[in-house]
Amino acid sequence: MPTVSSEELATAAGVNSAKLRKDFSYLGSYGTRGVGYDVEYLVYQISRELGLTQDWPVVIVGIGNLGAALANYGGFASRGFRVAALIDADPAMAGKPVAGLPVRHTDELEAIISDNGVSIGVIATPAGAAQQVCDRLVAAGVTSILNFAPTVLSVPEGVDVRKVDLSIELQILAFHEQRKAGEDSPSPAAPAAAARSGAGVRSSASRKGPDGDVPAVMPA
């Protein structure tokens, strides 16, 4: 029976072994003292807890470059996700195959959602269409939305939204890059907080703020 010790896993993952054991204990995963964890059983337990053993039908709305990239992304299937449909507003796209699936028109959105029991939707549309698509997804029964459009979505209570901003990661890199270069720190105490923040990815909506939205770089 192949096993792993918490120490091995911790070293490989670069974390503390005690933390790892404590986390596992929350899962109810039981290892064997003096031996370690049964790899197969452990993988199964974690997979189940994370929902990897379930089948999650998802729809991708907006089949531009990004939508197509997502549709082709291999990582989904192995994690329990199944692309139920690709949806685009452009009639010219309808029927055209992308990643082996025919693109469906937005008109069919509601029917697709309900027919497949989809509860997770991915929005890869331009910013302008995102909120509208979001509203339709929610109305059709979707309760979790992954948003790639550069907009903050407003959703009713009970709906989860996660926003992926492709430029944020790049910005974090640039932030560190900046500190590497200028050792003559431009500001006193390094705001480690700034890099961490993220200010809560959860949608806190409240569209009112003093100025419209995220301010562009000021012209100095």
Next chain:
Amino acid sequence: MPTVSSEELATAAGVNSAKLRKDFSYLGSYGTRGVGYDVEYLVYQISRELGLTQDWPVVIVGIGNLGAALANYGGFASRGFRVAALIDADPAMAGKPVAGLPVRHTDELEAIISDNGVSIGVIATPAGAAQQVCDRLVAAGVTSILNFAPTVLSVPEGVDVRKVDLSIELQILAFHEQRKAGEDSPSPAAPAAAARSGAGVRSSASRKGPDGDVPAVMPA
């Protein structure tokens, strides 16, 4: 002079106003008591600290769907990033314009990096090519890498790597979705830790682990 109070900003962002003030104090940003923060000055200070006022030339390697999507992403320019070049290994792609830029062949990688003083590279290649591309980028002088390929990259000390796994966000949504549905909790105490973890995005390499890499869902 347009100003904002920490309270206004905090409400808009959905965070505590004291925390916001404390964070600002690390930046050395001084507000005016009884009035608030000068919007213009504040924006400038934050932009500068975050590196938004600098010009960051970046190269994108691997111009498939994802690479093209990144090249077309509008959010980069406004955050100080400038796409210096798009690079692909396919000779057929060479010269073909994507997002207004001609695709360059991989052979030119080193020259492009040094000519433009590029210190940040984006990898959007298939998993198989990622490490190789990474090595060449690092050798050419790149010190920060944003990796979209589903592989853990090994890099020498001093090089920052951030990995973006497009399916992780989806997985987090599925995790919460699972708890929404099954109120009859399948496991005792909810491991809030599991959803948070991320286990440190920093590259901790150490390619040795008991089994190859991330285990696929076990066949139950």
Next chain:
DNA sequence: ATGCCTTTGTGAACGCGTGCACAAAGATGG
């Protein structure tokens, strides 16, 4: 069966970030 060795599971301490609460500072009006 007994003793030793390994590794788990967890109680307790530590450290850190968040939030509270208030004194100091500046504006504003009389």
Next chain:
DNA sequence: CCATCTTTGTGCACGCGTTCACAAAGGCAT
């Protein structure tokens, strides 16, 4: 010029997650 009001900046305390350290437990060899 003084009183009052608003809002900043921050010391302090609370709470939570991480880490330490160790007793308990199981395997294994003799």
